[in-house]
Amino acid sequence: MPTGEKELLQKSARGDAAAFGEIVRRYQYPVYVTALQIVKDPAAAQDAAQETFISAFASLKDLRSIDTFPSWLRKIARNKALALRKAQVRLAPLEDAGVLQSPAETSETEKKEERIEADAFEGEVRRVVASLSESLRFPLLLCYLDGVPTAEAARFLGISDGAVRKRLHDGKKKLQERVVRMAEKSFQEYRLPRDFASRCICGCRRARQAKGK
Numbered sequence: 001m002p003t004g005e006k007e008l009l010q011k012s013a014r015g016d017a018a019a020f021g022e023i024v025r026r027y028q029y030p031v032y033v034t035a036l037q038i039v040k041d042p043a044a045a046q047d048a049a050q051e052t053f054i055s056a057f058a059s060l061k062d063l064r065s066i067d068t069f070p071s072w073l074r075k076i077a078r079n080k081a082l083a084l085r086k087a088q089v090r091l092a093p094l095e096d097a098g099v100l101q102s103p104a105e106t107s108e109t110e111k112k113e114e115r116i117e118a119d120a121f122e123g124e125v126r127r128v129v130a131s132l133s134e135s136l137r138f139p140l141l142l143c144y145l146d147g148v149p150t151a152e153a154a155r156f157l158g159i160s161d162g163a164v165r166k167r168l169h170d171g172k173k174k175l176q177e178r179v180v181r182m183a184e185k186s187f188q189e190y191r192l193p194r195d196f197a198s199r200c201i202c203g204c205r206r207a208r209q210a211k212g213k
Contacts, residue, residue, distance in 0.1 A: 013060045017201050020057050024197040031077045038081035042190050048081040057204040128178045136171035
């Protein structure tokens with residue numbers, strides 16, 4: 001662990017909220033992604049991450065070895081996210097009914113949502129393919145969709161085998177660039193707000209004040 005980080009953690013353990021704010025900024029995304037993998041929802045993952053840092057700030061003085069902070073923080077994040085997921089399952093109503101979902105029904109709902117997301121992504125990819133020029137799109141469809149060997153595609157298109165390979169290379173490159181841009185755009189909803197660390201510190205201070213009363 002870097003010396004500077006140890007100093008920040010030592011100050012944080014003594015109740016220095018400003019020092020802990022820097023720790024939050026360094027670890028906010030690892031904690032957030034840990035929670036997101038469990039709760040599968042950006043807003044819920046933010047809540048779990050914030051609760052993680054509030055809990056960590058309150059308990060940091062009891063941590064035996066500062067060197068174990070990353071794994072200790074990850075464990076807190078997992079526990080907070082798992083607790084939140086259990087609460088979501090317990091409170092989520094069945095469609096058109098006032099009863100709770102069973103774990104099997106919840107799992108089926110999650111699978112259905114994943115299929116919808118996958119279908120939507122595939123639809124976006126198809127639109128990206130359709131946006132390519134015909135000279136690039138046709139070889140891609142022939143060779144990757146229909147499995148036609150490049151030599152046969154070359155004969156069909158009346159061009160050389162090398163030309164087909166070149167178009168495949170160019171087509172894949174453009175396709176990758178556009179899919180990456182599309183993915184980057186979709187990932188924006190998963191980004192933490194810029195004031196996330198500040199919110200966490202405010203929560204830490206409120207929790208400390210409440211405990212002191």
